[in-house]
Amino acid sequence: MPQSGYVSTPTASATSPSALDRFFHITERGSTLGREVRGGFVTFFTMSYILVLNPLILSTVHEGITPLGTPAQIAAGTAFIAGIMTIIMGVVANFPIAQAAGLGINAMIAYSIVGTKGVTYADAMGLVVIEGVIILILVLTGFREAVFRAVPTQLKTAISVGIGLFIALIGLVDAKVVRSGGTPLELGLGGSLQGWPVLVFFFGLFLILILMIRKVKGAILIGIVASTILAVVIESVAHLGAFNANPDFGDINLTGWSLSVPALHGSPLATPDLGTLGKFSLLGSVDKLGAVSVFLLVFSLMLADFFDTMGTMVAIGGEAGLLDEQGNPPKTREILVVDSLAAIAGGVGGVSSNTSYIESAAGVGEGARTGFANIITGLLFLASMFLAPLVSMVPYEAATPALVVVGFLMMTQVTEIEWSAPEIAIPAFLTIVMMPFSYSITNGIGAGFVTYIVLSIARGKAKNIHPLMWLTGALFVVYFTLAPIKAIFHIG
Numbered sequence: 030m031p032q033s034g035y036v037s038t039p040t041a042s043a044t045s046p047s048a049l050d051r052f053f054h055i056t057e058r059g060s061t062l063g064r065e066v067r068g069g070f071v072t073f074f075t076m077s078y079i080l081v082l083n084p085l086i087l088s089t090v091h092e093g094i095t096p097l098g099t100p101a102q103i104a105a106g107t108a109f110i111a112g113i114m115t116i117i118m119g120v121v122a123n124f125p126i127a128q129a130a131g132l133g134i135n136a137m138i139a140y141s142i143v144g145t146k147g148v149t150y151a152d153a154m155g156l157v158v159i160e161g162v163i164i165l166i167l168v169l170t171g172f173r174e175a176v177f178r179a180v181p182t183q184l185k186t187a188i189s190v191g192i193g194l195f196i197a198l199i200g201l202v203d204a205k206v207v208r209s210g211g212t213p214l215e216l217g218l219g220g221s222l223q224g225w226p227v228l229v230f231f232f233g234l235f236l237i238l239i240l241m242i243r244k245v246k247g248a249i250l251i252g253i254v255a256s257t258i259l260a261v262v263i264e265s266v267a268h269l270g271a272f273n274a275n276p277d278f279g280d281i282n283l284t285g286w287s288l289s290v291p292a293l294h295g296s297p298l299a300t301p302d303l304g305t306l307g308k309f310s311l312l313g314s315v316d317k318l319g320a321v322s323v324f325l326l327v328f329s330l331m332l333a334d335f336f337d338t339m340g341t342m343v344a345i346g347g348e349a350g351l352l353d354e355q356g357n358p359p360k361t362r363e364i365l366v367v368d369s370l371a372a373i374a375g376g377v378g379g380v381s382s383n384t385s386y387i388e389s390a391a392g393v394g395e396g397a398r399t400g401f402a403n404i405i406t407g408l409l410f411l412a413s414m415f416l417a418p419l420v421s422m423v424p425y426e427a428a429t430p431a432l433v434v435v436g437f438l439m440m441t442q443v444t445e446i447e448w449s450a451p452e453i454a455i456p457a458f459l460t461i462v463m464m465p466f467s468y469s470i471t472n473g474i475g476a477g478f479v480t481y482i483v484l485s486i487a488r489g490k491a492k493n494i495h496p497l498m499w500l501t502g503a504l505f506v507v508y509f510t511l512a513p514i515k516a517i518f519h520i521g
Contacts, residue, residue: 053123053399058351060398065125067247068397069405072127074253075388075428076111076406077420078203080413081288083107083130083380091144097151097379098305105301105414110378112410114371118385119403122363126345126389127406128371133333133469135381142326146317154309154376156323160330161372161382167335168365177339177365178357179495183446184477185356187457189344190443191464191473196387197436198465200429204230205272205287224284225269226426229260233430241434249395249431256427260291287425293418301414305379321518325511332508333471334384338368340470341385348439349393387470391431394438452488456481475505 046056055065084103088096096103111129118128138153167173201207206227207214217223233256240248263269264286272285315323345351346358358364364385371383392402413420443461448454460477464470482502485494507514 049401053119053401055399055401058349058398060396062401063246064396065399065401066405067250068125068392068395069402070392070409071249071253071395071431072125072386072389072392072397072402073406073409074250074423075391075431076127076129076386077413077423078288078425078428079111079129079132080104080108080417081421082132083135086132086135086139087150087381089139089143094144094147094149097154097308099302101299101417102302102304103380104417105303106305106378106380108410108414108417109301109303109306110371110374110380110383112407112414114367114374114383114407115403115410116407117370118364118367119400119407121367121400122360123400124342124345124351124358124360124364125349125393125397125399125402126342126364126385127392127403128368128383129386129410130375130381131334131337131384133337133471134330134384137330137333138381142314148314148317149310150379151308151310152313152317154379154381155311156314156326156330157376157382158309158311158373160327160334161369161374161376163327163331164334164372165366165369168362168369171362173335173365173369174362176335176497176501177361178355179497179501180339180356180478181453181481182354182356183453183457184460184481185343185352186347186442186445187460187477188340188470188474189347189439190446190457191461192340192344192387192390192470193436193439193442194461195436195464195468195470195473196390196432196439198468200432200436203287203425204429205426206230218283225263225267226260226272226284226286226424229256229263229424230426230430232256232259233427234433237430237434247395249391249434252430253423253428256430257291257423260286260424260427261422264291289421289424291422291424291427293422295418297419298415299417301417307377308379309376322515325515325518329508329511330382332504334368334372334382336474337470338365338385340474341387341389344387344439345385345389345393347442348390348435349398351398388432390435390439394431394435452484452490453481455484471508475508478502479505479509 050056055062084100087103088100107130114128118126142148142153143150233252236255237248237252240251270282270285271290272287273279273282342358342364343356351358368385375381375383446457456477459480460473463476464473479502482494482498485491
């Protein structure tokens with residue numbers, strides 16, 4: 030897939046490359062050390078929300094069941110595991126894709142698994158470890174990579190395009206430019222943009238776009254930093270406070286800052302407490318739920334992890350111009366092995382399964398092309414254990430413009446799909462639209478796979494379907510019908 034035209038290729042250096050350059054192939058991939066550093070910073074800032082959101086989700090209290098630690102402990106564990114696994118991904122796979130606790134899986138743990146028949150957070154983390162081990166085995170046996178390579182190239186392109194639309198929607202929703210209202214989604218409040226935070230978002234968005242078309246280096250990073258400074262100034266004058274739409278949590282504030290208030294209270298330093306590490310029960314859920322229930326839960330966790338990462342690495346590789354003619358990134362197996370280990374590490378760390386983050390595309394948009402960007406992102410995660418108050422000063426409104434910009438860059442790959450061939454065009458279309466419409470990468474991939482198989486059969490081309498596509502299509506049918514299957518087996 031072609032590399033985005035917004036990043037120019039540096040001229041060859043007259044001197045021989047350094048050992049660092051040779052190890053990460055920085056010059057070979059058309060990048061520079063400066064771009065990798067900037068890309069690492071941008072990826073961190075677009076992902077840093079997880080340091081606030083993961084503790085919020087995993088601190089949910091159920092009757093008789095307490096979280097594995099305080100919000101500060103969960104935040105420290107989240108940063109620690111994300112930092113270590115992101116660095117490992119950079120060193121082992123040399124691919125600019127960062128790791129952190131996956132939002133979909135942590136929500137599933139907190140709101141669907143924990144509390145069911147007495148299942149504790151430690152039991153749920155045991156399920157995550159089991160799921161990670163199974164995926165690791167699938168990688169080491171070559172199965173996961175074989176499934177990935179069995180996917181038609183144009184469907185991989187559609188996955189990348191769909192993720193572009195998805196992360197653009199995430200940016201708009203998180204910044205409250207688009208939110209639920211009289212219609213399923215509406216512009217701002219009642220169809221009108223309101224509040225200073227929205228102004229900060231558009232300031233950042235247009236600043237990044239202007240700097241990009243002017244070919245200014247570091248456009249995305251400059252936009253995030255400038256927007257954060259503007260947000261801090263506005264908050265110091267207007268005292269807007271945090272967004273709140275639930276009267277149970279205090280006064281309604283529909284024009285406040287999303288997730289983080291851009292203000293520093295007290296010292297910028299914090300002492301990390303890694304109290305969640307090792308708090309998992311490998312088989313505790315089996316006694317409480319039974320083998321069938323555990324199997325279905327592990328299956329749903331595994332399928333989400335399995336295909337989310339596949340879509341993410343295709344999207345990142347496509348935007349970075351690192352895919353081969355079949356749409357495969359370099360060191361595919363290494364990427365998948367580290368991603369599997371990240372799932373295990375998240376469970377062992379008591380902070381939920383860690384997975385590859387699509388927000389890494391923002392760093393790629395800034396110029397990252399190698400795993401050295403991961404070193405920067407990982408070190409920033411580790412530093413954030415001590416600088417949590419400073420990290421939490423970046424509101425959604427300052428970071429999410431980067432997602433909208435990168436969503437556009439990823440969308441440009443749509444021209445590579447053969448829209449005149451319905452057996453590939455229709456599955457590609459459903460893949461693209463189902464990701465943002467259902468707010469799930471996995472759902473989009475599943476919709477595309479199942480439709481591709483059905484239409485190939487209808488066109489008399491069943492023999493062209495790879496056997497592994499038949500298998501994954503069947504698994505997705507099960508995934509999409511888990512609710513009635515659970516009802517049949519009387520699983521809560």
